Amino acid sequence: MVDELDQVRQYDLGPICVNNFGEKYFFNLNRNSFDKVSAEALFDAKYGKDLFAEDALNVIIGTDSGLLPKYLQSKFLPKGTRYIFIEPEGVLQGLKYNQLLDGLDEKILCIGLEQWPEAIKNFKINDYLYINAVRSYNAICAQDDYIEEYAELSWYITEVLSQLHWQISVELGSEAFIARQIINLxxxxxxxxxxxxxxxxxxxxxxxxxxxxxxxxxWLRLHRNEVVVFAVSRISRQLLQANIEPDFVFSVDPTELSFDISKEMLEFSSKPIFVYSYHTVPTLVNQWHGLGLYLGPRLPWPSPLNVANIGSAGPTVTNTALNVAYHFGFKRIVLAGVDLCFTKEGFTHATGSDEQLAGPRFNLTSLQVETNAGFMAPTSCDFAQAILSLSFQAKQLSDMGCRIFNISGASAKVDNIEYLPISEIEFGDGAIDVAEIVAERVSESSEHKKYHRQILDELGRAQFQIKGIARLAENARRVNDEMYSADGIIENYKDKKRLDQIEKKFKREHRHYSKLVKSFGIRSFIKLTKAFTDEEWSAEEAKQLGNVFYDAYREGATKLMCLLDDAVERVQARQQEYADVPNFGLVMEQYRKDRSFGRVRLWKAIAAEVPADVQAQFAEFEKRFVEIVHDKNTRHFARAKSQGNLSSLKQRAGLLFKHKKIEELSDLLISLNKYQDQKAVEPYRYLITGYLAELQRSPALALDAYRQIVDDGGVLVEQALIRIADIGIDSDNVHTANLALQCLSQLNPFYLPLYAEMQRLHGDVMVAIDAYNNYISQFPQDTLVQIKLANLYTEQGIYDAAGMMLDYILAQKPGLEVAVTMKAALVSAGF
Incomplete structure (x- = not known):
């Protein structure tokens, strides 16, 4: 019985269906998605124009049985745009075997994961990343994931693309970094x-x-006075809860999400010293009320104000803090919380963090690393990259005389970093007066007025240069328009000479600032140099090429000019903070514009006399500041919660069960105790309990768990019935298997052949025939099941019905060998 039913169970993709619009699809990939609406209408509604932008690379998990690439092919494919579809290997082979991917345009590629590196190389993914034009989507089949193959594939590709985006941003010196640098001036x-x-x-x-x-x-609470403490800004909430203040707090990230996860640092006293990259998110920099030290260059153009400084080593804030520790002279660096892997329960960050409060993370790939304690722990692609960069940095620091320790056995093992529990580390420096050491190097006397004057002078020079570049770009654009005839031919070579002269001015008179402008128009400039299409330029396109070039200059100059104008206003507002008679209105408006409401705390400390109406504004701003810092419902928290959704939990549990990962399933079960909505998670607890019992060869316990799900009648009923049927089949428990399959066939017609086969094996022939006929009426293209029914008719001596079934099959597929042979046998027997 088991062999027969295994053959049916392996038919994972289900039969090929044809809907009323003539579209073919695998039933178990797409179920009822295309029953009542055509693929074109569904895709139009789902994607709109998203898939048809020019000069884009679209990465799509799943093909919806080949319907999505064919939908694209039926449209006019946009210029410079390419598509990479990724399917699980078994699905890809099924699609190819049934010719559902035939005849696709060369701009559309359908691959398995093994072909991913070659595909992104051939399709020049870096070129698209340079212009921020890589988009990723999940097809409908990947969102539903009935075959439990798409989830991990989707999680993996999402992480890989995120890592590639980050690498390209660093390589480009993203305009976002420069924009933050100018704001922070x-x-x-x-x-x-x-x-x-x-x-x-x-x-x-x-x-x-x-x-x-x-x-x-x-440990740190007991030994706080014996050690100098560096802390990344994202753990400020946990440190406040533990009543611990660091000596130095670090931040490097330019994004608003960085403020969400670090804002509690603004509740420290003024004792800690803030060490931050020049491009750190400004709302942390401009609201910090203690001493701040910036890393990297002060200005994004050559200037005497770009004094020698410690660089902002990346890619992570931990790398930066390590680099600073070396430059500050520390010879031993002890790491805590530098794990670069997750707990067995799926937690990525310490207690009190957004990630921990959101609950365990379920969308984990199978990627694992060895820990210091010798066991394997799950990790992510970005953590895996961080391990490599940390190892490289640790080697450099070790060669320069530093020793680096990690105190945690559960942290990822990193080359060139020693593992040693903190109780065994001899700090031995005695009490260190950080404030005294800093005071010897950093004067308390204020030089704000001098610095602000110098910055205004620099900004004025930059404005002059950028205005000059904008005028040149405007002139060049006009000359380029006039230079060509209607046929795209250069008519006046004097105009060409004028353009050459303008180019020389860009390079000579505005050399450094032209590079800066290009940073702000870089994506437009890259479009000019990167070939997204092999099509030849038309005459008109060749003419437009020059216009795009000068428009890129103009666009970059406009963006940069806005930033410089804002920076001047911001510095002027800072000057007013130190004025004998401040312009309170100007300063308060700047605070409102920058959302730097907490800055009123700084001003209150130095302002001599504050009018009553301004005091009221101060109070309003301080209230806003407190509300923002204490608001826990941030975008970052929402993103953290999305990584622990129950759909991902079902998929992860199924993957672990499929790969017989008993230990990881046990950890996943324990992690459910940390989930906020215990009622919602209850069916998943039973499912995982059942999975574990099966793997531990306790079928009775597994059945008890699965029956709890069925009795409840909510989510996961289909998953539970599948497992009950499997247990019944494997143990030859006919009643259990039969009942489960009957329920499954009522839930989903995909299971009707399996139910029919069970009845056939146990002599309920008429029930089997009815089940087969029910199935064939819904899936008239499934020849395999039709052959099985014809064979059953023959076995039972119902020859007329067998002959009619075979005639029907041969009408669809003339010459099908098995049907021809069966028909000939009937004829020779006189039927």
Missing amino acids: ADNGRPAKLLEKAFADKTVLLLAGGPSLDEVLP
Whole structure:
């Protein structure tokens, strides 16, 4: 019985269906998605114009049985745009075998994961990443994932694309970094270089946000005065809850999400020192109320104000803090919370973080790393990359005389970093007065007025240069328009000479600032140099090429000019903070514009007399500041919650069961205790309990768990019935298997052949025939099941029905060998 039914069970994709619009699809990939509406109408509604932007690379998980690429092919494919569809290998082979991917345009590629590296190379993914034109989607079949093959594929590709985006942003020197740098000019008064070698030969404890942070905080509370503490800004909430303040707090990220996860640092006293990259999100920089030291260059163009400084080493804030520790003179660096992997339960960050409060993460790939304690732990693609960069950096620092330790056995094992529990580390520096050491290097006397004057002078020079570039671009655009005839031919070579002269001015008179302008129009410039299409330029397109080039200059100059104008206003507002008679209205408007409401705390400390109406505004701003800092419903928290949705839980549990991962399933079961909505998670707890019982060869316990799901009648009933049927089949428990298959066939016609086969094997022939006929009426293209029914008719001596079934098959597929042979046998027997 098992062999017969296994053959049917392996038919994962289901039969090929044909809907009323003549569209073919695998039933078990798409179920009823295309029953009542055509694929074209459904895709139009789902994607709109998203898939038809020019010069884009679309990465799509799943093909919806080949219907989605054919839908694209039926449209006019946009210029410079390409499509990569990724399917699980078994699905891809099924699609090819049934010719559902035939005749696709060369711009549309359908691959398995093994072909991914070659595909993105051939389709020039870096070119599309340069212009921020890589988009990813899940097809309908991947969203539904009835075959439990798409989830991990989707999670993996999402992580890989995220990593590639980050790498390209760093390579380009993204305009977002430069924009933040210009915004922060008003506050980048002191370089971190001031503390070079200030802590020579001492030891520092560097705290990051991984789960192992929880291990060190109790120890740190007892030994706080014995150690210098570096902390990444994202753990400020946990440190406040533990009543611990670091000596130095670090941030490097330019995004608004960075503010969401770090804003609690603004509730520290003024004692900690904020060390931040020049491009750190401004709402952290301009609201910090203690000493701040910036990393990297102060200005994005050559200037005497770009004093020698410590660089902002990446890619992560931990890398930056390590680099700073070396430059500050520390010879031993102790890491805590630098895990770069997840807990067995799926937690990515320490207690109190958004990620931990959102619950365990379920959308984990099968990627694992070895820990310091020797066991394997799940990780992500970006963590895996971070492990490599950290190892490389640790090797460099070790060669320069540093020793680096990690205190956690549960952290990822990293080459060149020693594992040692914190109880065994001898700090031995005695009490270190950080404030005294810093005071020797950093003067308390204010030089704000001088610095603000210098910055305004620099900004004025930059404005002059950018205006000149904008005028040149405008002139060049006009000359280029006039230079061509209607046929796209250059008519006046004097105009060409004028353009050459303008080019020389870009390079000579505005050399450094032209490069800066290009940074802001870089995606347009890249479009000019990257070939997204092999089609030849038309005459008109050749003419437009020059216009696009000068428009890119103009666009970059306009963006940069807006930033410079805003920066001037911001510095002027800072000047008013220190004026004897401040323009309160100007300053308050700047705070409102920058959303830097917390800055009123700084001003209150230095303002001599504050009018009553301004005091009321101060109070309003302070209230807004407190509301923002205490608001937990941030975009970052919403994103963290999305990684722990129950759909991902079902998919992860199914993957672990399929690969017989008993330990990981046990960890997943334990993690459910941390989920906020325990009622919602109850069916999943039974499902995982059943999976574990099966893998541990306790079918009775598994059946008890699965029956709880069926009795409840909510989600996961189909999954539970499949497992009950399998247990019944494997143990020859006819009643259990039969009942489960009967229920499944009522839920989903996909299971009717399996139910029919069960009845045939146990002598209920008429029930089997009815089930087969029911199925064939819904899936008239499934020849395999039709052959089975014809064979059953023959076995039972119902020869007329067998002959009619075979005639029907041969009408669809003339010459089908098995049907021809069966028909000939009937004829020779006289039927």
